[in-house]
Amino acid sequence: MATMTVFAFVLLYLCYFQNVTGVTEREVVDMLLTGYQKEGRPVQDPTQAVVTSLDVFLIQIVKLVPQRQVLIVNLWLLQRWKDDFLSWNPAEHGNISSIRLGINKIWRARLVHYNRQHEEGWSKTPDTNAIVRSNGEVLWAYPITIHSTCVLDIVNFPFDVQRCPLKFGSWTYDASSLKLLNVSVRGNMDEFIENGEWTLMSFDLEVNHVEYSCCPGVLWDDMTYTITIKRRSKFYVLYFVSPSVLMAFMAVCGFWLPPDSGERLLLCFTLLLSLTWLLQVVTHHLPDTATSIPLISAFFIATILLAGTSAALTIFTLSLHFKTFDLQPVPKWLRYIFCLGPLHPNIVNAPKANDHEDMDASFVTDDAMPMEALQPSRTLRARNVLQHLKDEHQSMSRYGRLEKEWKILAGKIDRCLLVAFFIVLVVLTGGIFGPHV
Incomplete structure (x- = not known):
């Protein structure tokens, strides 16, 4: 009797378990999607x-x-x-x-x-x-x-x-x-x-x-x-901004080179072309838009203008340094600005044309002159030759002093431009990138 009771209990348990766990997810899915x-x-x-x-x-x-x-x-x-x-x-x-x-x-x-x-x-x-x-x-x-x-x-x-x-x-x-x-x-x-x-x-x-x-x-x-x-921004600062600042600084330092070196214009134009090439590289990282100018593009344009102006002023100072024709004294206002001092007496008192008798004519008329007049004529001719040599020496000395003054003026202009362009570069770089760095 006890065995039958246990058997019946197990059978009921299995039937209940089967009813509870016999439902599968597939059956639930079928039930839900039927007519859905x-x-x-x-x-x-x-x-x-x-x-x-x-x-x-x-x-x-x-x-x-x-x-x-x-x-x-x-x-x-x-x-x-x-x-x-x-x-x-x-x-x-x-x-x-x-x-x-x-x-x-x-x-x-x-x-x-x-x-x-x-x-x-x-x-x-x-x-x-x-x-x-x-x-x-x-x-x-x-x-x-x-x-x-x-x-x-x-x-x-x-x-x-x-x-x-x-x-x-x-x-x-x-x-x-x-x-x-x-x-x-x-x-x-x-x-x-x-x-x-x-x-x-x-x-x-x-x-x-x-x-x-x-x-x-x-x-x-x-x-x-x-x-x-x-x-x-580190990538762009390292590979674009830093080289451009360095090249602009080198363009400014071109005014430090002596004009006789012959490399100043080559340096300026090389840096100008390099900055232009860098600007073209940067444009590949920007959208094609004309509504605004990027900060870095404005900086590149400014440095290109700076390098171009440096090249133009280099040509100007070189023309002053190698000024060899139609030499005139440095104007007073330039002498005052660049502290060249007063004019040298040799420059102020320019040699005048010789008013004495023509020496070549005296040589032509020597044979026709009487013996008593020949000695004074030779003395006069020797005096004219000495005066002519003296005038030539004064003229060459004056020309040399004028040329030296123009070279000194060109050198002082170079130094002033070096300082001015350096200040412009620092202000430009700090004004554009300073608030963001």
Whole structure:
């Protein structure tokens, strides 16, 4: 009798266990999808809106393409909504409280990225499974790489801060049919991978209710995540700014070279061509826009003008140094500015033309002159020769002094230009890059 009781108890237990655990997830799926229509909104009351929440995880900033003004980012998107037609009682279905369904088999909000740019148009959304809970709550998470348009502000390049919006919303459901709800006050950055070119400053969120011109009186919900990033400027400072500052400094130092070296113009033009080439290289890192001039481009243009002006003034000072024709005394105002002192008496008293009788004529008339007049004539001719030699010596001495004064003037102008251009270079560099370094 006891054996029969135990046997009956075991049989009842097995039957009960079989009834509880015999239901599989497949059977739950079949039960839910039988007669399910994924095209209609999943609400029992058609006047109610489907409340959908969106949570965006920023994983990685892949690249910011300046020429196309496109930001490429890796995201994880998590959507939540309630489907009234995907609910069941776990107690009646083997205590199964959640299942996985292919997203293509059920209704979804089909949120799109409004400012997305893709070469093939709207790319396909990853076909990942959605988690469906017994109360009808649906959780759908998937990774995606987005090419988003981003209007760049390059005024402070390479110390610029960019703000790129990511706008998500429904393309077909207005706010009365689909209500967007934010999970948090900002985007999720917990899984973010650092970028070598950009520093992530913030990932803000703004929920908007917009009325478009196509549909007057109808509001549309969208969630706009704004990625704020700051450029890491060390690369550009090291490889672009530093060489340009050094070359501009070398152009200024050209005024320190002695004019007789013959290398001043070659140095100026070489540096000018190098700065122009560097400017062309920098433009490849910038978008094609004419709305603003980047900081670094303004600096390069200024240094090119500085080097060009240096070359032009070098030509001017060389023309003063090697002035060899039509030598005139240095003007008084220049002598006063550059402290050349008073004029030398030899320069002030220029030799005049010889008013004595022509010596060649005396040589011609010697044979015709009487003997008593020959001796005074020879004395006069010798005096004229000595006077002529004296005048030639004074003229050469005056020419040498004039040439020396012009060379001294050119040297002093060089030193003044060296100081002036150095001050301009320091002010230029500090004024442009000082507030950002």
